[in-house]
Amino acid sequence: MTYRLELRGITKQYPGVRANDAVSLRVRPGEIHAVLGENGAGKSTLMKIIYGTVKPDAGEVLFNGQPVRVRSPQEARALGISMVFQHFSLFDTLTAAENVWLGLDKGPSLDEVIRRIREVSGEYGLEVDPDRPVHSLTVGERQRVEIVRALMTGPQLLILDEPTSVLTPQAVDKLFVTLRQLAEQGCAILYISHKLDEIRALCHHCTVLRGGRVTGEVTPAEESNASLSRLMIGSEPPELQRATPVLGELALSVKALSVPRNDPFGVDLKALSFALHGGEIVGIAGVSGNGQQALMAVLSGEDPRAPAGSVHLFGRDVSRADPGVRRALGLHSVPEERLGRGAVPTMSLAQNTLLTRTDAVGPGGWLRTVGMHGMAAELIARFKVKAGGPDALARSLSGGNLQKFIMGREIDAEPRVLLVSQPTWGVDVGAAAQIRGELLKLRDAGCAVLVVSEELDELFEVCDRLMVMSQGRLSPSVAVADATVDQIGAWMSGLWTGQGGAHVPA
Amino acid sequence: MFRLEPRPAPSRVLTLASPLIALAVTVLVGIVLFTLLGKDPVAGLRMFFVEPLRNSYAWSELTIKATPLILIALGLAVCFRANLWNIGAEGQFIMGAIFAGGVALRASPESPAVYVVAVLLAGVVGGMFWAAIVAALRDRFHASEILVSLMLVYVAEMVLSYLVYGPWKDPQGYNFPQTITFLEAARVPRLMQGLRANVGIFVALAAVAVFTVFLFRTYQGFQMQVGGVAPLAARYAGFSSRRALWTALLLSGGMAGLAGALDVAGPQGQLTPYVPVGYGFAAIIVAFVGRLHPVGIVFSAVLMSMFYIGGELAQSRLGLPKALTGVFQGLLLFALLACDTFIHQRLRWVAAK
Numbered sequence: 021m022t023y024r025l026e027l028r029g030i031t032k033q034y035p036g037v038r039a040n041d042a043v044s045l046r047v048r049p050g051e052i053h054a055v056l057g058e059n060g061a062g063k064s065t066l067m068k069i070i071y072g073t074v075k076p077d078a079g080e081v082l083f084n085g086q087p088v089r090v091r092s093p094q095e096a097r098a099l100g101i102s103m104v105f106q107h108f109s110l111f112d113t114l115t116a117a118e119n120v121w122l123g124l125d126k127g128p129s130l131d132e133v134i135r136r137i138r139e140v141s142g143e144y145g146l147e148v149d150p151d152r153p154v155h156s157l158t159v160g161e162r163q164r165v166e167i168v169r170a171l172m173t174g175p176q177l178l179i180l181d182e183p184t185s186v187l188t189p190q191a192v193d194k195l196f197v198t199l200r201q202l203a204e205q206g207c208a209i210l211y212i213s214h215k216l217d218e219i220r221a222l223c224h225h226c227t228v229l230r231g232g233r234v235t236g237e238v239t240p241a242e243e244s245n246a247s248l249s250r251l252m253i254g255s256e257p258p259e260l261q262r263a264t265p266v267l268g269e270l271a272l273s274v275k276a277l278s279v280p281r282n283d284p285f286g287v288d289l290k291a292l293s294f295a296l297h298g299g300e301i302v303g304i305a306g307v308s309g310n311g312q313q314a315l316m317a318v319l320s321g322e323d324p325r326a327p328a329g330s331v332h333l334f335g336r337d338v339s340r341a342d343p344g345v346r347r348a349l350g351l352h353s354v355p356e357e358r359l360g361r362g363a364v365p366t367m368s369l370a371q372n373t374l375l376t377r378t379d380a381v382g383p384g385g386w387l388r389t390v391g392m393h394g395m396a397a398e399l400i401a402r403f404k405v406k407a408g409g410p411d412a413l414a415r416s417l418s419g420g421n422l423q424k425f426i427m428g429r430e431i432d433a434e435p436r437v438l439l440v441s442q443p444t445w446g447v448d449v450g451a452a453a454q455i456r457g458e459l460l461k462l463r464d465a466g467c468a469v470l471v472v473s474e475e476l477d478e479l480f481e482v483c484d485r486l487m488v489m490s491q492g493r494l495s496p497s498v499a500v501a502d503a504t505v506d507q508i509g510a511w512m513s514g515l516w517t518g519q520g521g522a523h524v525p526a
Numbered sequence: 527m528f529r530l531e532p533r534p535a536p537s538r539v540l541t542l543a544s545p546l547i548a549l550a551v552t553v554l555v556g557i558v559l560f561t562l563l564g565k566d567p568v569a570g571l572r573m574f575f576v577e578p579l580r581n582s583y584a585w586s587e588l589t590i591k592a593t594p595l596i597l598i599a600l601g602l603a604v605c606f607r608a609n610l611w612n613i614g615a616e617g618q619f620i621m622g623a624i625f626a627g628g629v630a631l632r633a634s635p636e637s638p639a640v641y642v643v644a645v646l647l648a649g650v651v652g653g654m655f656w657a658a659i660v661a662a663l664r665d666r667f668h669a670s671e672i673l674v675s676l677m678l679v680y681v682a683e684m685v686l687s688y689l690v691y692g693p694w695k696d697p698q699g700y701n702f703p704q705t706i707t708f709l710e711a712a713r714v715p716r717l718m719q720g721l722r723a724n725v726g727i728f729v730a731l732a733a734v735a736v737f738t739v740f741l742f743r744t745y746q747g748f749q750m751q752v753g754g755v756a757p758l759a760a761r762y763a764g765f766s767s768r769r770a771l772w773t774a775l776l777l778s779g780g781m782a783g784l785a786g787a788l789d790v791a792g793p794q795g796q797l798t799p800y801v802p803v804g805y806g807f808a809a810i811i812v813a814f815v816g817r818l819h820p821v822g823i824v825f826s827a828v829l830m831s832m833f834y835i836g837g838e839l840a841q842s843r844l845g846l847p848k849a850l851t852g853v854f855q856g857l858l859l860f861a862l863l864a865c866d867t868f869i870h871q872r873l874r875w876v877a878a879k
Contacts, residue, residue, distance in 0.1 A: 322761050343764030353762075361758040367751075374748055375763040385745035 022085035024049045024208040025070070025177055030079035032065055039065040040076070041232040047177070047225075052199060052209045054219040054240060056252055057229035058448040063212050066229070067179055070210075071103050072096040084176070102170035103179040108162050110154045112285050117150035120169045133172075140171050144198045155285045159309050160191045167198070178202065179210045184218060185474060188307055189509035196222050214252070214449075216245045228252055253449045261457075263464055265484050268298025269334070271437045271468035272319070272351070277330040279318055287311035287492045289318065294487060294494060298436065301459060301469040302497065303483035305476060305508050311492040312472045313356060316441055319470070320353035321346045333437065347376060350436030354426055354443065356472075358419060362426040365415035369407060370396040372414050373429060395432075403428035404454070420447040424455065431458050438462060441472045456482050476505060490514035530871040540869045545815050545826070548861035555857055565844055573844065574836030574854065584835070586723035590793050591831035594619070594785035596730040596823055598809035600737045601778030603818040607741070608774040609754035612660065614675025615782040616806025617682035618653040622783025623790040624686055625652025627705060627797040630712035630790070631694065637711035645712050646729075646787045653783015654776050656682060661775040665768055671775070683802060690797050705797040714792040726788040731824075733781070738820040750774060782806060808834075811859045830855060 025047045032040040039062045047053045057063045068074035070081065072090035081088055083099055090096045096103075110119045121133045128136075137150045146164045154162060163183065170178055180199075184192045199222065203209055211223055219226055220240045228236040228251040236251040277292040289311055296302055306312055317323035319331065321343035331339045333349050343353075355361045363372045370392040374380065380391030396410035403424045407417050414422060424447070430438060443459065444452035459482055463469055473479050479486055479500075486503050488495040488511035495516040498507075510516075540547075553571065560570035578584050598615045605612045626649035633641050656678060663669035687703070696706045714724040741747045753760040753770040760767060785805065790797055812830050816822030837851025 320762070321764060342766070343762065345764075347764065355762055357758070360756050361762050364752055364756040364759045366755050371748065374745070375752070375759060378745075381745045387743050387745060387748065389743075 023047060023082070024051075024084060025210075026080075026082040026085075027066075027070070028080040028082070030066065030069060030076050030081070032062075032069065032074065032076050038232050040069070040079075042079070043229070043232070043234055045227050045234070047208045047210060049176070049208050050203050050206045051225060052203050052211055052223045054223035054226040055210060055212045055229065056214065056216075056219055056226055056248065058214060058252055061229040061252075062232040063229055064181070067103065067181060067210070067212060070096070070177075071101060071179065097173055097175075100174070100176035101179065102173060102175035102177070104163070104166045104170050104181065104183060106181040106183075106185065108166055110162055110165060112155040113153065115151055115153050116148055116157070116165045116168075119154055119165060120150075120172060123169050124172065136172060137168055140168050144171065144201060145194070146198060159307055160187050163187065163195075171202075175207060177208045177210065179212070181212045182214075183211075184213070184215065188512040189476070189505060190513070192218070216248045219248070220245070230254065249449065262460060265301075265463065266299045266466075268466050268468070270295055271298050271334060272296040272470070273332045274319070275330055275332075277315075277318065277326055279314065279323070279325055279327075281314070282323070282325070287314055289314055290492045292494045294497060296437070296468045296470055298466045298468045299463060300484045301463050301471060301482055302485045302487065303479035303500075304470065304472045304487050304489050304494070305479050306472075306474075306489035306512055308474050310489045312489050313441065314492075315489070315494075316353065316355070316439055316472060319439055320351070320355075351439070352376065352430040352433055352435035352437070353439040354430050354441060356441035356445070358422045358426055359415060363414040363422060366413060368396075368411045368413055369400070369405075369417075369425060370410040372396075372425075373399070376429060377433060399425060399428040399432060402432070403458075404451070419445075420451055423447050424451055427455055427458065431462060434465075435462070435467055437468045437470070439470045439472075443471060443473065444475070444478060445473075452478075476508060480505075488512055488516070527875075529874050530867070531874055532871050533869075537869065541866075544865040544869055545817065545822075545862060548815070548858055548865050549829070551861040551865070552854060552857045555861075556854065559850075559853070563846060565846065570840065570844065570846070573839040574832060577839050578832040578835040582718075583721060586718075586721035587835055588828065588831050589723045589727040591834050592824075592827045593726040593730045593792075594789055594805040595809050595812045595827035595830055597733055597785040597788070598778075598782045598806055599812040599816060599823045599827060600733055600820055601781030602809055602813040603816070603820065603823060604737070604741065604747075604750065605774045605778045606813060607754045607818055608750040608770050609757070610771060610774045611672045612657065612675050612775060612778050613672055613810060614656075614660065614677075614679045614806070615778065615809055616802055616804065617675065617679035618656045618779040618782035619786040619789075619806045620679070620682040620686050620802050621656040622649035622653035622786030623797065623801045624682075624689065624786075625649055625655075625783065626787030627689075627694070627708075627790050630708040631705060633709045633712040635709060635711075637709065639711055639715075641711040642714055642791060645791050646714075646784060649783045649785075649787020649791075650780045651783065653779040653781070653786065655779070656783070657775040657779020658772075660779075661772050664775075665771060679806070683799075686797065686801060687799050690799055694797065696796075703799050707796045708791060712791060713795060714788055722793050724788075724792045726792055729784070729788065734820045734824055741820065746773070782809075808855060811855055815858060815862055829858075833858075 023046045027043060027045040030040050030043045043066060055063050065074060069076050072092045072095055081090060088099060117130060117134045117137055120137060121130055134150045137148060141148045146168055148164050148168050183195060187195065199209055213219055223240050226238050226240045227234055230252060273295045275293050277289060279289040281288050287310060292315065304312055318326050321341055324340050324342060326339040328339050329337055333346060333351055338346055359365050373392055373395045377395065379395060380388045382388050393410040399405065400407055405425045406421045427443065443455050447455065459469055471479065471483060483500050485497045485499055486508060487497045488508055490512060491514055495511045556571060557567040560567040578588055598619065602612060602615055626645045629648040630645045659678060660671050660675045663674050664671045690703045690705060694705045696704055714726055717723045717725065749765040750770045750773060752763065753765055753767055790801060794801065808830055812823055812826045815826035833851050833854045837848050840846040840850050841848040
């Protein structure tokens with residue numbers, strides 16, 4: 021039997037890093053094949069080679085037994101390879117059908133496309149209304165549009181890059197049903213992920229990558245999370261040590277906070293209320309795009325439009341204070357986007373310390389270069405940041421290393437309140453464990469920590485209380501010990517009793 | 527079809543050498559141009575690259591042109607680094623000249639020698655005032671600073687014409703549109719008898735030092751640059767974008783105004799409708815060729831001044847049009863942009879579909 025896709029000895033060298041080192045991989049028709057690996061293990065490069073956006077330095081690609089040279093995504097699609105990217109490429113102002121239409125290489129009429137969308141979505145249980153503009157769709161619906169677009173060409177190989185990171189647990193189950201149905205019809209699926217449970221539940225085969233090399237080819241159903249994790253990172257992540265929380269004083273209090281969206285595709289915050297005490301970690305779960313970022317911007321001071329009296333920091337009304345004032349009171353934040361927001365890409369790490377730390381600013385605004393370099397060097401050493409040194413440009417760091425640097429910069433400031441968005445997004449397993457450990461240490465030192473994350477596992481691991489955000493509203497909080505994944509998953513669709521976000525003490 | 531693709535790691539050496547490569551390209555095109563015009567290319571290039579440096583008179587003229595270019599470009603470099611596109615430095619230059627002229631006209635034979643300081647300060651205020659209009663409209667109404675600053679150039683020219691054709695016209699000037707020649711106390715002191723060079727060049731060099739420190743060693747300078755390259759990071763850090771807007775525009779307006787004051791109180795000695803000669807626009811090229819770095823700006827200002835003088839010499843000695851100055855200045859900027867494009871990207875042939 022011929023393989024649908026076979027890679028032989030694929031090698032790709034980038035300046036300073038070998039992204040793929042003699043990688044071989046085989047996928048049969050009708051097989052759901054996982055590609056497992058940490059961030060930076062070379063998964064994305066490999067997929068880009070298959071999809072024709074990156075040229076390998078060495079190695080062969082065989083499709084249905086024939087050697088092929090894929091030079092562009094158009095050629096890939098012509099062969100029957102489709103890809104659904106992690107970050108959607110849809111135009112907000114166009115309808116679902118128009119977006120699909122734009123993505124097709126040869127143009128049938130729009131009516132024809134709408135008819136085909138209805139067919140495909142009916143066949144696979146992917147509910148998509150072709151006439152709705154994309155900005156009115158939830159993230160899950162947008163992903164369905166992407167998948168429908170990928171299926172329109174009747175692919176023989178479908179590549180999905182971290183497809184579940186934006187879905188509720190219930191939506192993940194629905195996606196899996198669709199994928200299994202596709203596979204039964206003979207379509208081969210490459211499923212890229214670092215979520216071990218999902219891979220074990222869904223995939224027939226699994227190729228594990230570490231540092232650009234294949235470290236194992238296994239049948240996931242026969243493996244445990246621990247054994248997969250060993251293949252992926254070479255060791256098991258250390259267990260987190262949790263002490264019982266000692267609640268301190270009221271740090272951040274939010275009352276009846278309503279803020280209208282400031283861009284047409286944003287989310288209105290609706291009457292949010294909650295309290296955050298020193299010594300606890302509160303998590304905000306929810307599918308991305310439900311107002312979490314708007315809330316964080318209002319709390320950090322980047323968006324100063326909160327109504328007076330709605331945000332108090334240690335008893336002081338800071339609703340309209342700028343980030344500098346709040347930082348002086350001990351509130352630090354780590355934004356979701358690292359490059360361009362948490363750090364200036366074209367500046368050195370030493371200079372980037374100046375964004376939130378003024379230790380090296382002397383009288384009259386004079387900068388002490390030695391102080392800046394010293395702090396950057398200290399952060400690099402303490403948080404094990406892989407970087408060329410304090411003079412390395414922020415953009416030269418990998419996403420995970422930059423996150424370690426930014427987290428380190430804020431943790432090192434010994435904040436009394438810390439707001440964190442996606443603390444371990446794109447960070448490898450070892451570093452993620454380190455960051456979570458640091459968050460717990462901060463909590464034990466009496467800091468109040470608010471974490472926004474899409475990863476439920478992570479929230480359950482570090483938080484003391486959980487809240488869920490949906491369509492700009494906030495659910496009551498629930499102690500992690502009393503919460504279940506099913507309950508939080510249901511809340512993520514906005515289904516909690518007493519809508520309006522009344523505060524229930526933990 | 528050809529396609530531009532970003533290079534993974536642009537060469538550092540080439541990035542720094544880019545202005546030199548651009549200069550070489552400019553010279554090569556110059557040779558072709560002179561040949562096509564039927565002139566000896568060696569003689570032509572001499573006018574631009576040798577004659578302007580030949581003797582003390584030539585050097586003196588060079589400083590006269592380089593001083594305003596350096597001053598204006600310093601201010602513009604701050605603006606451009608803060609991602610504010612003040613392209614109306616010419617207008618701020620004119621306004622500085624008008625304010626300085628207004629103060630200079632009030633000098634009397636008894637005025638002390640330091641009177642010229644008041645003249646220069648008036649120039650700074652004039653330039654700042656003109657740039658403040660841009661800042662205010664941008665701050666309050668989000669008006670594009672590009673359009674507003676550019677259009678204010680023409681307003682400033684009209685104001686200047688009105689004054690020299692009207693209220694400020696020299697009564698004994700045979701009805702020529704010009705003011706009286708300023709008294710000695712209102713003039714910038716010359717460096718040497720017989721040469722036009724004045725202390726302005728030292729003011730410019732001091733400004734280079736001050737701007738270097740401001741940009742690279744002060745918190746305020748750092749904040750402005752963050753606002754320019756990563757506005758979201760500036761917001762996250764809590765750096766005020768309004769403060770950056772006002773600082774950058776007032777600084778660049780003030781520097782352009784100072785340049786205008788030095789020019790009318792120096793070599794010109796009076797206000798005429800011919801005060802604006804395009805320094806404000808040429809300084810945009812100076813700022814970019816100098817890599818928006820104060821020290822780089824000194825070199826590029828000297829180069830641009832050589833083009834000015836070379837153009838005049840080519841006209842008087844070789845009978846070539848003076849417009850050659852503009853051609854060379856434009857070529858240099860064009861070549862620099864092209865160099866930068868190819869250093870950061872590469873051209874690839876992609877088979878057409």
